[in-house]
Amino acid sequence: MDSDDDMRSVQSSDDDFMDGGDSPFSVDDDDDSDIDLDDGIGFEAQDKDIYPAKKSYEVDFDVFGPEQIQAHQDRQVEEVSNILGQPTESTAILLRYAKWNKERLIESYMDRQDEVLEAVGLGSDANVPRKITKVKGFICDICCEDDADLDTFAMKCGHRFCVDCYKQYLSQKIKEEGEAARIKCPGDGCNRTVDSKSLDLLVGHDLHARYHELLTRTYVDDKDNLKWCPAPNCVYAIDCKVKARDLMRIVPTVLCKCGHPFCFGCTLADHQPAPCALVKKWLKKCEDDSETANWISANTKECPKCGSTIEKNGGCNHMTCRKCRHEFCWMCMGIWSEHGTSWYNCNRFEEKSGHDARDAQAKSRQSLERYLHYYNRYANHEQSAKLDKDIYLKTEKKMTQLQVTASMSWIEVQFLESASQALQQCRQTLKWTYAFAYYLARNNQTEIFEDNQKDLEMAVENLSEMFEKSVDQLAGLKVDMLDKTSYCNRRRVILLEHTANDLKAGNWEFNVTLT
Amino acid sequence: MSGKKRIVKELGEITSSPPDGMRVRLVDESDVHIWEIFMDGPEQSVYSGGTFRLVLTLPKDYPFKPPILAFQTKIYHPNVSNDDKGSMCLGMLRSDEWKPPNKILAVLNMARNLLVEPNPDDAVETGIAEQYKSNRKEFEKTAKDWTKKYANAKK
Ligand SMILES: [Zn+2]
Ligand SMILES: [Zn+2]
Ligand SMILES: [Zn+2]
Ligand SMILES: [Zn+2]
Ligand SMILES: [Zn+2]
Numbered sequence: 001m002d003s004d005d006d007m008r009s010v011q012s013s014d015d016d017f018m019d020g021g022d023s024p025f026s027v028d029d030d031d032d033s034d035i036d037l038d039d040g041i042g043f044e045a046q047d048k049d050i051y052p053a054k055k056s057y058e059v060d061f062d063v064f065g066p067e068q069i070q071a072h073q074d075r076q077v078e079e080v081s082n083i084l085g086q087p088t089e090s091t092a093i094l095l096r097y098a099k100w101n102k103e104r105l106i107e108s109y110m111d112r113q114d115e116v117l118e119a120v121g122l123g124s125d126a127n128v129p130r131k132i133t134k135v136k137g138f139i140c141d142i143c144c145e146d147d148a149d150l151d152t153f154a155m156k157c158g159h160r161f162c163v164d165c166y167k168q169y170l171s172q173k174i175k176e177e178g179e180a181a182r183i184k185c186p187g188d189g190c191n192r193t194v195d196s197k198s199l200d201l202l203v204g205h206d207l208h209a210r211y212h213e214l215l216t217r218t219y220v221d222d223k224d225n226l227k228w229c230p231a232p233n234c235v236y237a238i239d240c241k242v243k244a245r246d247l248m249r250i251v252p253t254v255l256c257k258c259g260h261p262f263c264f265g266c267t268l269a270d271h272q273p274a275p276c277a278l279v280k281k282w283l284k285k286c287e288d289d290s291e292t293a294n295w296i297s298a299n300t301k302e303c304p305k306c307g308s309t310i311e312k313n314g315g316c317n318h319m320t321c322r323k324c325r326h327e328f329c330w331m332c333m334g335i336w337s338e339h340g341t342s343w344y345n346c347n348r349f350e351e352k353s354g355h356d357a358r359d360a361q362a363k364s365r366q367s368l369e370r371y372l373h374y375y376n377r378y379a380n381h382e383q384s385a386k387l388d389k390d391i392y393l394k395t396e397k398k399m400t401q402l403q404v405t406a407s408m409s410w411i412e413v414q415f416l417e418s419a420s421q422a423l424q425q426c427r428q429t430l431k432w433t434y435a436f437a438y439y440l441a442r443n444n445q446t447e448i449f450e451d452n453q454k455d456l457e458m459a460v461e462n463l464s465e466m467f468e469k470s471v472d473q474l475a476g477l478k479v480d481m482l483d484k485t486s487y488c489n490r491r492r493v494i495l496l497e498h499t500a501n502d503l504k505a506g507n508w509e510f511n512v513t514l515t
Numbered sequence: 516m517s518g519k520k521r522i523v524k525e526l527g528e529i530t531s532s533p534p535d536g537m538r539v540r541l542v543d544e545s546d547v548h549i550w551e552i553f554m555d556g557p558e559q560s561v562y563s564g565g566t567f568r569l570v571l572t573l574p575k576d577y578p579f580k581p582p583i584l585a586f587q588t589k590i591y592h593p594n595v596s597n598d599d600k601g602s603m604c605l606g607m608l609r610s611d612e613w614k615p616p617n618k619i620l621a622v623l624n625m626a627r628n629l630l631v632e633p634n635p636d637d638a639v640e641t642g643i644a645e646q647y648k649s650n651r652k653e654f655e656k657t658a659k660d661w662t663k664k665y666a667n668a669k670k
Contacts, residue, residue: 141616142521142578142615142616143518143520143521144520144521144524145520161615161616165615168579169579169615172576172579172580177610177611184614186614186615186616187614187616188614188616188617189614190614
C-alpha cells in the first residue's frame with residue numbers, strides 16, 4: 001500500500017471533523033459511495049515506525065472528548081453564522097433544525113430565507129429580548145389561573161402563559177422527553193422553537209445544565225459518522241466513516257479512550273469476526289433457546305472416567321480429575337492427550353451421517369445438537385474469559401505480596417498483564433467465531449476458517465494453562481509466557497485477516513440471508 | 516398542582532354543553548382523572564346507529580401530557596387498536612404533538628371526526644387501513660356488522 005495515500009486518508013478524515021470539511025455534512029449521503037475499504041491506516045502516519053500498519057479488519061476512527069465535541073460544534077456554528085449573516089444563537093438553532101446538515105441548510109436558506117426562519121421560529125423580530133411580565137386581565141390557557149400578580153412569559157409569537165406553566169412544560173420536555181434542540185412554543189399549533197435565551201430566563205440551574213448536555217448529545221446523535229461510546233458513564237464519542245450499508249462487508253471495530261472495544265455498526269461489544277447482522281440473529285437465537293442451552297454451560301461436569309464432580313476453576317479447558325487423575329477436554333469431554341497431538345476436533349461439529357436425519361424428530365434433535373455444539377463453545381469462551389481474569393488478578397496480587405515480603409526477588413509483572421489482556425481479547429474473538437461458524441455454509445473456505453479457529457484456540461488454552469502454575473514457578477516462566485502471548489495475538493490477527501478479507505470480497509457463504 | 520383547576524373547568528364546560536352526540540360523566544365522582552364518554556356513531560358514517568363507550572384517562576401531569584383515549588366498545592376502525600385496549604393514539608393524542616393548551620373537547624371532536632373519516636395513513640391497524648383504501652365496500656360491511664354486533668345498532 002502506498003504510504004502517501006495512507007497519509008492523505010488519515011489527514012482528510014481528521015480535517016473533516018476538526019475543520020468542518022464536507023463529508024460529515026454531505027447532502028446526499030448515497031452519493032459519496034462506499035467507504036474505501038483498502039485505504040488508510042489505523043494510526044497517525046508519523047507514528048508508522050511505532051505502530052504496525054493497519055490490518056484488513058481494522059477501520060479508521062477518531063475518539064473525541066466533550067470539549068472537542070463542543071469546540072467542533074462551536075466552530076461549525078461560527079462558520080455557518082458568517083455565511084448566513086445570522087447571530088450564532090440563531091445559527092445554532094438553524095443547524096440543529098437541519099440536523100447539522102450544513103449544505104442543505106445553506107441551500108434552503110439561500111432559496112427561501114423567510115420560510116426557513118419562520119419554520120424554526122426565528123421569524124422577523126425574533127431577536128428582541130423577551131421579559132417576564134405581569135399582564136392585566138390575563139388568564140393562563142394551561143392552568144386557568146387568573147391572579148392579577150401572575151408572572152407571565154411569551155416569545156415573539158405572542159403565545160403567553162404563566163411562568164409556572166412555561167417552566168413545567170420546559171422541564172418535562174428536557175427531563176422526561178430528553179428534548180433540547182427542538183422544543184416548540186407551548187402554544188397550540190405554534191412551531192416556534194424555544195431559543196436558549198428564553199430558556200435561560202425560565203429554567204433553573206440544574207435544568208440548564210441538562211439542557212446543554214442534551215444539545216451536545218443531539219449533535220452527536222444527528223450525525224451518522226459520530227456515535228457515543230456505550231460504556232457506562234463514558235463521555236467519549238467515536239468518529240468513523242463506515243456507513244450502515246457497508247456492514248455486510250466489514251465489522252467496524254473501534255476502541256474508545258476508556259478502553260472499551262466496540263462495534264461502530266451496532267455499538268455492541270467487539271464481535272469480530274461476525275458481521276452485525278449475524279450477531280443480531282445469533283443473540284436472538286440464544287435468547288429464544290436459552291432454556292435448552294443453559295444446562296450445557298453449567299459450571300460443573302462429571303469426570304468421564306470416574307464420575308466424580310469436577311468444578312471448572314480456571315479458563316483452561318484442560319481438565320484433570322482430582323480423584324482419578326484422568327485428563328480430558330472440558331468442551332468435548334474427550335481425552336486430552338488426543339487433543340495434544342492431532343489437536344482438537346472439538347471446534348468442529350461433525351455433521352452426522354444423513355440416514356438418521358430422515359425422520360423429523362432426529363432432524364430437530366440434530367439441529368438442536370448442532371446449535372448446542374456452537375453455543376456451548378461460545379458460552380464457554382465467555383465464561384473462561386471471566387475465569388481467566390479472576391485467576392490473573394489473584395496471581396498478580398500474590399506476586400506483589402511475595403515481592404513485598406521479600407521472599408521473592410522483584411520481577412517485572414507487566415508480562416502477566418499482557419498475557420491476561422491477550423487472553424481476554426482472543427477469547428472474545430473465539431467466542432464470536434462460533435456464532436460465525438454456526439451460520440457458515442460448509443465449503444472449502446470453512447476448513448481454513450476452522451483451522452485458524454483451532455490454532456487460536458490451542459494458543460489460548462496453552463496460555464491460559466500457564467496461569468494455573470504456582471506463583472514462584474511463574475516468575476521463571478516470563479520468557480515462555482511472553483512467547484505464548486505473542487503467539488496468541490498472532491493467531492488472532494491471522495484469523496481476523498482471513499475472515500475480514502473474505503467478508504470484504506463477499507466470499508463467505510452463509511446458511512441464512514443477512515439482512 | 517396546576518392541573519386540577521383546569522380539569523374541573525373543562526369538565527364543567529363539557530357537561531353543561533356536551534358536544535354533539537356525546538354524553539360525558541366521571542366514572543367515579545371522587546376522581547376527576549377518569550371520564551366516561553358515550554359517543555353515538557355519526558349519522559353519515561358506517562358506525563351510525565351504534566353507541567360507543569369510551570374511557571378518557573388524564574395522566575397526573577395533565578395538561579402537560581396528553582389524555583389517553585380508549586374505546587371500551589369493540590369497533591372496526593383503522594385508528595383504533597383491535598385488542599382489549601381499544602386505544603386511539605394519533606394526532607394531538609401523541610405526546611410529541613400534544614400541546615398543553617389543547618382541550619379535551621378538541622380530543623373528543625377529533626375522535627368523532629375520525630369515525631366519519633378514518634385516517635388510514637396513520638393507522639394502528641394496518642390491515643384494516645389497507646382494506647379501507649383498497650376495498651372500501653368490504654371495510655364498510657365489516658364495520659357495520661361490528662357496529663350491530665357490539666355497539667347495539669338496531670338494524
Ligand atoms: Zn408560540
Ligand atoms: Zn399557567
Ligand atoms: Zn468509552
Ligand atoms: Zn456490530
Ligand atoms: Zn475437546
